[in-house]
Amino acid sequence: MAKVNTVLGEISDNELGVTLMHEHLVFAYLGWECDALAPPYDREAAFTACVEALKEAKNYGLKTLVDATATDMGRDIELQKMVSDKLGINIICATGFYTEKFGKAGYFKFRSQSYDITAELCETLVKEITQGIGDTGVKAGVIKVATGHARISSYEEKMLKAAARAQKETGVPIITHTEAGTMGPEQADLLVSEGVDPKRVAIGHMCGNSDLNYHLSVLEKGVNIAFDRLGIGVIFPDRLRIACLIALLGIGYTDRILLSQDCFAYRMGRPYEFSDEVKSLLANWTYVHVFKNIIPALKEAGVSEDKINTLMVGNPRRLFGGE
Numbered sequence: 001m002a003k004v005n006t007v008l009g010e011i012s013d014n015e016l017g018v019t020l021m022h023e024h025l026v027f028a029y030l031g032w033e034c035d036a037l038a039p040p041y042d043r044e045a046a047f048t049a050c051v052e053a054l055k056e057a058k059n060y061g062l063k064t065l066v067d068a069t070a071t072d073m074g075r076d077i078e079l080q081k082m083v084s085d086k087l088g089i090n091i092i093c094a095t096g097f098y099t100e101k102f103g104k105a106g107y108f109k110f111r112s113q114s115y116d117i118t119a120e121l122c123e124t125l126v127k128e129i130t131q132g133i134g135d136t137g138v139k140a141g142v143i144k145v146a147t148g149h150a151r152i153s154s155y156e157e158k159m160l161k162a163a164a165r166a167q168k169e170t171g172v173p174i175i176t177h178t179e180a181g182t183m184g185p186e187q188a189d190l191l192v193s194e195g196v197d198p199k200r201v202a203i204g205h206m207c208g209n210s211d212l213n214y215h216l217s218v219l220e221k222g223v224n225i226a227f228d229r230l231g232i233g234v235i236f237p238d239r240l241r242i243a244c245l246i247a248l249l250g251i252g253y254t255d256r257i258l259l260s261q262d263c264f265a266y267r268m269g270r271p272y273e274f275s276d277e278v279k280s281l282l283a284n285w286t287y288v289h290v291f292k293n294i295i296p297a298l299k300e301a302g303v304s305e306d307k308i309n310t311l312m313v314g315n316p317r318r319l320f321g322g323e
């Protein structure tokens, strides 16, 4: 039996239950705090928004939420604890880093002129997993890494190598961000070539295209893939995502696919208003879309209850080291 770090302590893999593998409570592009006209972060408001939005997901049977917010994306550990405690769902907190373009690479990039930052990035990951994050007492349960569009930068390559080493040292799984679904096979190759067990890797945002050849080329590396932006119609239409899912489930990949929505309930910084057209494309982008719309669509296409259970319970559990 595998042990899993949650924000309220260690649990067994068999306690994970129905799991959303890639969501956020709050989200920030760092740098927002330099915006003199941005309202300050309001944790109470974030807490209310998260509880309100996640209550419905709990009613659909949600037991565990993986908060994929890396160290440089506005991660709020105290909030994660508050929400987990209030709703009685497990929250698994991530350690790791966002893309060079949108994260906070500057510090490590500066140090890379004189120091081995692969080692330093790895030390950060291992510290947050084994000793805890700051003085919160919370240990990270998953490693998050990210690469930019159609290219893995030198910084991102070091980040992936650090993640691979930390994975092998601590046993926690790696989940990734790919930009528009690009660089999936390259991420998998890099991690596997560093000795990571591919079964402990989930290549993320693979639902950014409907190219089955591409999906298979990632799956052939032995890793899991995540359709974890379901509902974000502004990136790619759900109809085609569902068609791909049905195809992949139909040819034997049920035990290698994870479903999630990449939602958040509160954004730091100035309000960000979408146009009416974008709003309509994001109408289903909620924490319950998988339960409310995706699973029924799969069932309608003949996907069995058993397979749904594998997607929502079995696969997350195996990714975390369960049998």
Ligand SMILES: [Zn+2]
Pocket: 022, 023, 024, 068, 262
């Ligand atoms: Zn995300």
